Amino acid sequence: xxxxxxxxxxxxxxxSRLDRADNVRADPDQLAGMMNWRARLLKMDxxxxxxxxxxxxEWGTLADAAxxxxxxxxxxxxxxxxxxxxxxxxxxxxxxxxxxANPNLWAVMATLSADDLAIYxxxxxxTDWHARHRFCAACGGPTQIAKGGWQRNCTSCQTQHFPxxxxxxxxxxxxxxxxxxxxxxxxxxxxxxALAGFVEPGESIEEAVxxxxxxxxxxxxxxxHYIASQPWPFPSQLMMGCxxxxxxxxxTLDTTELADARWFTRGEVRAAMNGDADAxxxxxxxxxxxxxxxxxxxxxxx
Numbered sequence: 001x002x003x004x005x006x007x008x009x010x011x012x013x014x015x016s017r018l019d020r021a022d023n024v025r026a027d028p029d030q031l032a033g034m035m036n037w038r039a040r041l042l043k044m045d046x047x048x049x050x051x052x053x054x055x056x057x058e059w060g061t062l063a064d065a066a067x068x069x070x071x072x073x074x075x076x077x078x079x080x081x082x083x084x085x086x087x088x089x090x091x092x093x094x095x096x097x098x099x100x101a102n103p104n105l106w107a108v109m110a111t112l113s114a115d116d117l118a119i120y121x122x123x124x125x126x127t128d129w130h131a132r133h134r135f136c137a138a139c140g141g142p143t144q145i146a147k148g149g150w151q152r153n154c155t156s157c158q159t160q161h162f163p164x165x166x167x168x169x170x171x172x173x174x175x176x177x178x179x180x181x182x183x184x185x186x187x188x189x190x191x192x193x194a195l196a197g198f199v200e201p202g203e204s205i206e207e208a209v210x211x212x213x214x215x216x217x218x219x220x221x222x223x224x225h226y227i228a229s230q231p232w233p234f235p236s237q238l239m240m241g242c243x244x245x246x247x248x249x250x251x252t253l254d255t256t257e258l259a260d261a262r263w264f265t266r267g268e269v270r271a272a273m274n275g276d277a278d279a280x281x282x283x284x285x286x287x288x289x290x291x292x293x294x295x296x297x298x299x300x301x302x
Contacts, residue, residue, distance in 0.1 A: 007241075007296050011230040012287040013121035015114060018075030018086060025073050025148030034073075034085040041065055042074065042088040042123050047095050047131075049108060049120050057116045065089045072126050072149025074119070088123040090145070094132035095235065109287055117287070125233040126150070129163045132235075137161070166237045169208045170196035172293050173221050175246035179269055179297060180219060181281070182261040192272075192281040193290045195261070196239070209242050217261045218252025221245070227296060230289040239289045243297070270298055 024030050043050040043058040050058040065071060070090040076083045095102075112120060126149060133152055136143050141156025152161040172194050173180040181192040197212030199205065206224040213221040221244040230239045251261050264272075264281065271279035273294055284290040 007228045007292045009292065010114065011228065011289055011292060012109075012114070012117050013231045013233060014118055016075075016118035016122055017077065017079040017115060018119060018122070019078050020075045021073075024076070024085075025150055031073060031148050035062060035071070035087075037061065039085045039087060040077070041071075042086065042119070044088065044091070044123070044127070046091045046093065047124050047128055048105060049112075049116075049124075051108070051111075055111055056113070057120060059086075062087065070130060070145045070149070072123070072130065072145070074123055074126075086119075088127050090127050090130040090149075092131065094128045094130075097234075106285075110285070121231060121233040125165075125231070125236040126163055128233070128235050133161060133164075164236055165231075167199040167205075167208075168196055168232070168237045168239050169199060169205055169212060169242055170194050170239050170290060170293070171209045171213065171221070171224075171242040171244055172297050173213055173217075173219060173244050173246050174297070175219075175249045175263065178249070178263040178265055179294075180213075180217060180246065180251075180261060181264055181269075182216065182258045185257070185259050187259060188282070190280070190282045192260075192262075192264075193284045193288075194241075194293055195258075196290075199240075205240055205242065209244055213244065213246075216254050216257045218250065218254075220247040222247055227293060228289065232289075241289050241293050243293075266298065269294060273298065 039062050040059045041062050041064050043060050052058045071087045074086040074088055077086050134143055136154035136157060136159055138159045139154060139157040141154050143152040143154050143161060146153045150163060182195050183192050195213055195216055199208040209224045210221045213219050223245045225243045227241040227243055229241060232239050249263060253261055268280050272281045272283045283294055
């Protein structure tokens with residue numbers, strides 16, 4: 001794989017100001033001592049963030065949590081709040097639906113500051129995992145929260161369970177100065193983005209890129225380079241942005257995966273990124289790594 005190529009700017013959901021303080025969450029007595037009037041609770045309606053009158057994340061105290069709520073220790077806010085411990089409550093239900101299934105969530109994401117978006121993304125991922133893993137995958141017994149919420153232990157067989165992150169490759173594929181983009185099933189007519197897919201067991205990032213591109217489009221990809229990564233809390237993915245060169249340009253579309261895939265010129269991609277009304281496509285929003293990958297591609301040879 002080629003060397004890392006920095007996008008030159010932070011991505012959404014990265015750069016949280018919270019110190020995860022593993023030494024605290026690994027010490028039950030120290031953690032219990034922090035669960036007092038100084039501690040803050042991130043207010044959420046299920047997995048949706050509650051916002052203040054000024055459009056920021058709303059924080060309360062631990063007294064705002066339900067009496068039987070499971071609390072996850074998010075970390076210490078050392079930047080603005082004197083090292084106050086921050087928590088979030090596990091909701092009654094998780095949500096494995098894709099981000100586009102909730103327009104209200106997308107609207108909130110578009111308004112949050114980078115700081116708040118990073119905190120919310122981490123809190124959403126970890127609390128959603130707890131809500132969907134209340135029973136042991138080994139024996140089916142009930143699990144209980146441990147290590148400040150960064151672990152669950154089975155009460156029957158004592159199996160330890162840890163938060164899940166699913167690795168996903170998302171890749172730009174170039175051939176003769178054109179870029180391969182696809183439109184997912186159910187997407188709006190002009191919405192196109194980089195191809196993407198989950199890394200499978202026993203597979204490297206490079207192998208996942210080549211396999212996904214071949215499966216979805218029939219294109220043979222080579223010379224894979226890693227660009228950057230982004231946590232994507234829907235429900236809990238790590239998007240690994242890559243770039244590759246295509247050996248051919250004859251598309252054989254997998255209609256079970258994509259509604260369409262085609263090649264776009266630099267001028268067409270630039271027009272779309274500029275929001276031109278006559279651009280042939282709409283590109284991903286700025287919160288998504290795909291948007292930044294497209295901008296990187298436009299800038300890399302300029």
